Amino acid sequence: RSLPAxxxxxxxxxxxQAWYIFSYYxxxxxxxxxxxxxxxxxxxxxxxxxxxxxxxxxxxxxxxxILLLGGLAGMLLLIKKNFxxxxxxxxxxxxxxxxxxxxxxxWALGKKALALAAIALSLLGLRYGAxxxxxxxxxxAQIREIQEERADYIYKPSTPLNEKHPQLHIRARGTGLxxxxxxxxxxxxxxxxxxxxxxxxxxxxxTPYYTLMSISGFLFLGFLFLTVLVRGSGEERLLLLNIxxxxxxxxxxxxxxxxxxxLQGQGRYLLVVLPMLGLLVxxxxxxxxxxxxxxFFAFMFLMSLYSFIFVGxxxxxx
Numbered sequence: 001r002s003l004p005a006x007x008x009x010x011x012x013x014x015x016x017q018a019w020y021i022f023s024y025y026x027x028x029x030x031x032x033x034x035x036x037x038x039x040x041x042x043x044x045x046x047x048x049x050x051x052x053x054x055x056x057x058x059x060x061x062x063x064x065x066i067l068l069l070g071g072l073a074g075m076l077l078l079i080k081k082n083f084x085x086x087x088x089x090x091x092x093x094x095x096x097x098x099x100x101x102x103x104x105x106x107w108a109l110g111k112k113a114l115a116l117a118a119i120a121l122s123l124l125g126l127r128y129g130a131x132x133x134x135x136x137x138x139x140x141a142q143i144r145e146i147q148e149e150r151a152d153y154i155y156k157p158s159t160p161l162n163e164k165h166p167q168l169h170i171r172a173r174g175t176g177l178x179x180x181x182x183x184x185x186x187x188x189x190x191x192x193x194x195x196x197x198x199x200x201x202x203x204x205x206x207t208p209y210y211t212l213m214s215i216s217g218f219l220f221l222g223f224l225f226l227t228v229l230v231r232g233s234g235e236e237r238l239l240l241l242n243i244x245x246x247x248x249x250x251x252x253x254x255x256x257x258x259x260x261x262x263l264q265g266q267g268r269y270l271l272v273v274l275p276m277l278g279l280l281v282x283x284x285x286x287x288x289x290x291x292x293x294x295x296f297f298a299f300m301f302l303m304s305l306y307s308f309i310f311v312g313x314x315x316x317x318x
Contacts, residue, residue: 004044007285008278009036013301014217016196016308017267018274028268031079035086035275038076041069042093043282050102053109066112070119077124082250086272089246093239093279100235167263180259190254194267196307201266203315205307213303220296224280224288231287239283243276 012018021028041049051057052065076087098105135142144157154165161172170180181187195213197204204210228240254269285293 002040002044002046004282004285005040008039008043008275008282010281010297011274011277012036013297013304014220014274015194015213015267015271015300016304016312017194018271019304019308020196020198020312021268021271026268027080028271031083032271032274034072034075034079035083035090035272036278038072038086038090039275039278039282041072042090043279053112055108066115066119070116071123073116073120074123077120078127082254082269083272085246085250085253086275088249089243089276089279092242092246096235096238096242169261170258170263171260175259177259181255184258184263184265186255186258186263186265189265190267190270192267193265194270196304196312197267198312199315199317203311203317205311209303209307209311213300216296216300216303220300223292223296224277224284227287227289228280228284232284236284236287239280243280246276247273 018032021032041047044050048065049069052062052069057065076083096102131139148156148158153159154163155168161169167184170184171177175183191214192204192210193201195210195217225240225244228236232240250270250272254264258264281288
């Protein structure tokens with residue numbers, strides 16, 4: 001029933017990889033779900049979050065909001081590290097709400113924020129307290145020990161660098177960043193898998209599909225960026241800057257990790273972009289030319305359906 005929610009969820013239609021992560025055992029799906037729910041809370045002025053901080057709830061509902069929002073905040077602290085870039089973007093978006101008077105600071109509001117923080121930190125402490133109770137304080141040493149005991153030779157921590165798997169610790173082997181990008185084609189791999197690669201990276205669509213999706217995605221980002229930059233208000237431009245910087249930081253972190261630790265050209269690590277993009281779309285949808293706006297999403301959704309059904313679900317390898 002919420003128009004901002006529908007706009008915020010639209011980026012989930014842009015790639016089948018966002019759907020595919022819900023079909024196998026991983027933690028990306030939970031993280032994407034939680035960040036998408038948070039996007040709605042930030043994007044809709046009538047959401048529980050906004051009504052809570054703007055004193056539009058009675059006492060009974062306010063306590064329910066504290067438990068629900070505090071629980072959501074606590075779960076967000078436990079998601080995968082690459083999704084922390086969304087948390088940075090969301091927190092900055094929340095702070096700018098005070099500057100542009102979306103919220104009015106008061107001691108009552110401060111107490112509400114402290115209550116949410118207390119619940120979130122309690123969940124975080126419970127999680128790590130249980131981990132220490134089960135695994136003790138030397139978990140890292142235990143992990144290294146079990147790796148040494150059970151891993152194949154090329155993955156053991158004690159194996160000399162020149163005898164390890166060639167996709168581990170690439171920078172330590174003397175490969176510079178530019179050479180890494182050119183030789184291993186990390187950028188091309190991560191873009192392809194962002195738009196749908198299945199079955200342990202073994203099932204993919206044809207090159208024309210990825211070319212069309214990449215061109216459409218970059219054109220949409222350009223359309224969105226220029227529209228907000230030219231027509232947006234100060235708050236909307238600040239949101240654009242916030243999300244742009246967090247997205248660039250995410251890409252840089254993913255690239256650096258692949259270069260220095262383990263080569264991972266998997267687009268699912270960049271799915272954090274979708275809820276951030278959803279927040280920007282929901283907040284700036286009134287600026288966007290409707291025909292172009294809907295045309296981009298319709299085309300990418302139809303292409304995503306093709307990939308998911310006729311490449312992913314139809315593969316005999318899955």
